[in-house]
Amino acid sequence: MALLIDVKHPDWMRDEDLRNELLRHYPEADIRIGDHPGNPDEIEMLTVSTYLPGEALRYPNLKLIQKTGAGVNNILGDLNLPQSIQVTRLRTDTSGGEMAEYALAYVLQEQRHMREYRDLQSRSKWKAFPPRRAADTTVAILGLGRIGQLVAQRFVDNQFKVVGWSRNLRHLPGVDCYDGADGLLRLLQQSDYAVSVLPSTTQTLGMFNYGLFKNFNARTIFINVGRGDLVNEPDLIQALDDGLLAGAILDVMSVEPLPADNPLWLHAKIQLTPHISGYHLGDAIVDIAENFRRLQSGDSLLHLVDRAQGY
């Protein structure tokens, strides 16, 4: 029984490096890497960041696909994925904390007019703008799972007014919570910033379309650190051009890396980063080795995905 690591994201993490890390926790394991999988019949667990359609079928005895992160929609969306294959994801406390930090960093950049000051400095020009006070600023968090809770708490800790939305109503300290379609509209109308950490499911795919942007208010800045395919990108551009919202900060896009000729790159109201908001796995990496051990012993797996629910 072997674990195959095929991350397919060498700029982020090389298969060899992850293999070495896992061997520290499980030295006797048979762990292989994407370039040298050996006999495919021996692969019972596959660890990926990017999952390719049909990939599971290469390994006739595959029992488990372990994602090196939280989002499993590409795996579950594979129509050829046998029902018998289980899917697990990772704890996201480290990367979720980094996503919260990213959202805070970009919100503070806007609150403190940092881009304007950089331009003024290049012209040797002294001109002050009042910083916008956190206590007078409402940040909406869309999606209140583990990552959303970390993001919400980070803004609470930094003295912002925080509102949150989730499919099923949550109760979080310091956060005014909403649910349902009506709740989403009421939340968007009061938001200065709207941060999406929603998962990609059949219900959320493409949900940020022109119709929803009509319910934003004109001052809102939309921040997407969740999943790129939730956003209808041509609609986002049209909505920005029409002044339905003030700006967008996108760490995720529907196609990554974003092609150089994509109009998102040079839009004046869009700031882009290359999917780096949550970067480090931290201690969560140990759970990959632990899941390989449990798969062999038959124990229940860590962070098992409900394939019907989608996360």
Place this chain on the structure above:
Amino acid sequence: MALLIDVKHPDWMRDEDLRNELLRHYPEADIRIGDHPGNPDEIEMLTVSTYLPGEALRYPNLKLIQKTGAGVNNILGDLNLPQSIQVTRLRTDTSGGEMAEYALAYVLQEQRHMREYRDLQSRSKWKAFPPRRAADTTVAILGLGRIGQLVAQRFVDNQFKVVGWSRNLRHLPGVDCYDGADGLLRLLQQSDYAVSVLPSTTQTLGMFNYGLFKNFNARTIFINVGRGDLVNEPDLIQALDDGLLAGAILDVMSVEPLPADNPLWLHAKIQLTPHISGYHLGDAIVDIAENFRRLQSGDSLLHLVDRAQGY
């Protein structure tokens, strides 16, 4: 008995606006503004942001100078200031919190490579850098008075390693504290960021000179949200050019507004903002009206400055 408001900083706060605010708290007060002081003999309290040398001598019966902020070095440095005149400053919870937020915002900008991503976006280029982890980053706070404590706590709340330095040793939760000349050097050597909120006193004036920058480490970014005259600016430029430290983020300078031909403006390793890190007075404004009332009733004043100590 009259209170004269002469802020001399109209872009920040107009005298009339402050007068109206104070009258809300003390409607029957005789409050005048810089353009219309009336009979100078009647002025017993003067409220300023910028204090001009000799200004106190214009008002023969002046008893109290109230600063609209924390820094009183220009007032105390006036050799013509009669010993009988008391000096008070303001509580700085609101502006101190804003200074903490400013320091955090600029630190996060560096941690998250935000300037690099902005440049990459302008070239439609997808390239990721690992964000630097807060837990692996040491922020040094120089000056642990009320503002310094707010700054230190903000970085603790955002998961940074925090060290602090003050003239007399302090004990703060979550902060590794140092004092004395040796302590300063030990602190600087381990700092990724060094944030100064030190007051301007005879002991701190010009302390950030080439000799001290030699004790920085090459990766340190120096952030000054305190007082501009603590920095020997030609020495700072030389130290940056010599690679003694990695960069400087300056919200305060020795001359403000900074003249357009000053070399600080266009130095590649310097980021400048126009003294806006702490901007709002918040509730502290009430204490100006209260001090005018106490001056008249003979009660002890709020936030009285020890003129010998300098703050």
